[in-house]
Amino acid sequence: MKKILIGFYITIFAFATAQAQVNKPVQIDSLVTVSLPVDFVKKDTLGQLVFTGNSTLGYISVIKAPNPSNQTLKKEKDLNKVFKEYIKKLQSSAGNSSVMNDKDTIINNVEVRDFLLRTDNNDDQGVQVRRFRLLYTKAATYTFQFVYPEERADLAKKDADQFFASIKTAPSLDGTDQYTTYGKFTGMHKALKIALIAGGVLLIVIIILVVRSRKKKQIVG
Structure with missing residues (x-):
């Protein structure tokens, strides 16, 4: 009964505050822009930029991490390998978790990787769902994340969809910024x-x- 009441109050709160949520476009750098809550927090740690904020129904984070200068990808399969290794490391650090809906998506001529990480550590937080989008370029890797309790999945979907739809890349950014043979005949x-x-x-x-x-x-x- 207690859980039902908590869920009821969460739902009422979500509907009451949905209209109050205000986001604004934020330029991560000259190549990437995304909409974040107006009260977002930005931190710069050893060249790694971290943007965080709370939406009406979830927690948002954007990380821009520089890539090693000697890391050059030649083919699309190299890019897919980078994505797979990133997801594997993320999953291993998240405790009892499983990867879901892992797929490639094309945004403005660049390839990104979308997936969900469902984490259940049997604690008071309950099951957490972390929705990700990874964008890799030669210079940096961008990680977009929207986190919400699984019990609020239906309510959080609209917020999450709006967040990921707000991710924009510069017209000049394309596959050549990801791997060297993009657009070339490779056999x-x-x-x-x-x-x-x-x-x-x-x-x-x-x-x-x-x-x-x-x-x-x-x-x-």
Whole structure:
């Protein structure tokens, strides 16, 4: 009964304060902009920028961390490897957690990785859902995060959607800022190779059958 009442009051509070939430566009740097609560906090620690704030129904954080100067990605698969390693480290540091809805998304010609991290440490906080978007560039990695209790997932969805939809990148930012071979021909795609090989084999079989058929006709004639 107590949990039901708490959930009821949370719902009433959410609806009562939803209209009061005010966000404003914040320039993380010359390449990335995102809307944050007006009372957000910004910290700079050894070159790593951290922006935090509380929305009506969740906690928001944006981190810009510099990448190693000697780390150069050549292909899209290298970018995917970076994303996978990042998610793996994040999950291992989050305790009892599971990764959900892991997928790639294209925003203004750059590839980002979206996923959820569901954490249940059996404590008073209950199950926490952390919704992420990762943006990698040669210079820095941007981590966008929206955190909310799982019991408020339906209510928090609108807030979270608005937060992630507000992420904007400069028109000049594209895949060339992520890996060096973006937009270049790097060899034939594996599926195309298989299709061409299969087509070649089929053509050879047809030629052999035609030749045999003609020989039989000549013998009969």
